[in-house]
Amino acid sequence: MPSSAPIAYRLACNASRLEVLGAEYGHERILFASKGLEDLSPTEKDRLYTDLMGLFAVNQSQEAYALLYEFSQEMVLKLVRFHLSRSFFPIDAYDVMQEVFVNIYKYPKNFDATKGSAFKNWVHSIARNTALKVSRRAQRNQAISLISRQRDGAESALEIEDLSAVNPHECSAAKEDYENLEQSWMLYLHFYAQAFKTLSPPEKRALHLVEVENFAYRDAAAALDIRVENLKMRIFRARRKIYNVMKRSFSGNGVIPGKSSAKASKGLFVGKHSGGVRE
Numbered sequence: 001m002p003s004s005a006p007i008a009y010r011l012a013c014n015a016s017r018l019e020v021l022g023a024e025y026g027h028e029r030i031l032f033a034s035k036g037l038e039d040l041s042p043t044e045k046d047r048l049y050t051d052l053m054g055l056f057a058v059n060q061s062q063e064a065y066a067l068l069y070e071f072s073q074e075m076v077l078k079l080v081r082f083h084l085s086r087s088f089f090p091i092d093a094y095d096v097m098q099e100v101f102v103n104i105y106k107y108p109k110n111f112d113a114t115k116g117s118a119f120k121n122w123v124h125s126i127a128r129n130t131a132l133k134v135s136r137r138a139q140r141n142q143a144i145s146l147i148s149r150q151r152d153g154a155e156s157a158l159e160i161e162d163l164s165a166v167n168p169h170e171c172s173a174a175k176e177d178y179e180n181l182e183q184s185w186m187l188y189l190h191f192y193a194q195a196f197k198t199l200s201p202p203e204k205r206a207l208h209l210v211e212v213e214n215f216a217y218r219d220a221a222a223a224l225d226i227r228v229e230n231l232k233m234r235i236f237r238a239r240r241k242i243y244n245v246m247k248r249s250f251s252g253n254g255v256i257p258g259k260s261s262a263k264a265s266k267g268l269f270v271g272k273h274s275g276g277v278r279e
Contacts (some may be wrong), residue, residue, distance in 0.1 A: 011037060012239035014070060021063050025055060036232070045071070047116040053104075054113030069101055072119070076100055079124055083131035089138040091131075100130045195245035203238035210235055 015037045022030035033040060033048045040048065049072045055064035080096045103126050112118055199207070202224075209220040210231075221231040 012236070012243040014067065015236075016240075016243070017063065017067060021055070021061070021067065025059065025061070027051060027055065030055075043116065046120050049075075049119040050113050050116055053108070053111055053119045053122075057108035057111040057113070065105060068104075068119075072123070073097065073101075075120070076123055076127060079127040080131055083128050084135070087131070087135040087138070089135065091134055091138055096127075096131055096134050099134065100127050103130060191246050191249050192242065195242040195249070198245055199238050199241060203234055203241070206231060206234045207238045 015034050018034035029051050052064045052068040055061045077097045081093045084091050084093055209215040217228050221228045
């Protein structure tokens with residue numbers, strides 16, 4: 001079973017969503033991006049973020065916003081961490097990132113999508129201002145008096161809570177959350193393994209070379225004695241089959257993946273490629 005099963009599933013899903021969104025609005029650049037999602041250069045990724053933000057700003061497309069969040073959250077998190085690195089107080093970068101995306105959602109009207117890097121520059125300002133605001137708020141919350149004055153006028157040193165101390169309740173809750181997550185992933189990977197069995201031998205071999213052995217597309221194509229373009233299509237077909245089989249299983253509209261679903265997968269729609277950058 002491929003170790004990158006969740007990644008393959010998410011890539012196929014996002015590529016399909018991009019393709020549908022681009023077709024719905026007749027957006028050629030978004031359609032182009034859906035053909036090779038992992039092959040996009042940094043400049044092309046910036047252009048994709050800008051195009052998605054532009055669709056959200058002009059058409060209020062919730063799908064465009066959801067995909068923007070999916071694709072750009074790592075970049076935004078890096079920006080937030082950079083600006084929080086100068087803060088004296090401990091602040092959760094993930095919480096600040098969520099607040100940045102709330103601001104993006106609330107104030108899209110002034111966004112100008114004419115330049116390819118418009119979103120990157122725009123969100124940099126939002127991340128900086130949000131991080132600064134949260135840092136100031138944390139400073140106000142921590143600015144307490146070290147002297148406690150009693151009713152009789154006597155003064156005593158105020159006992160300050162040690163925020164670094166281990167909380168048994170929090171440790172227990174975290175352990176329970178981890179166990180639940182582990183069980184969920186085991187169930188998820190079980191369904192992926194069953195869906196993987198529905199692939200043809202050439203599709204299994206291609207997916208194994210690229211996702212398990214981490215072959216570059218050129219090397220994998222040479223090992224299979226096919227063209228790189230054919231390999232990319234074979235990879236996408238395999239991911240697409242897995243996506244459809246798992247989707248039916250999770251939605252409850254189909255049988256549990258196995259021998260009976262292998263036959264159904266032969267007639268699946270062949271979409272565009274969403275392969276990765278492997279040089």
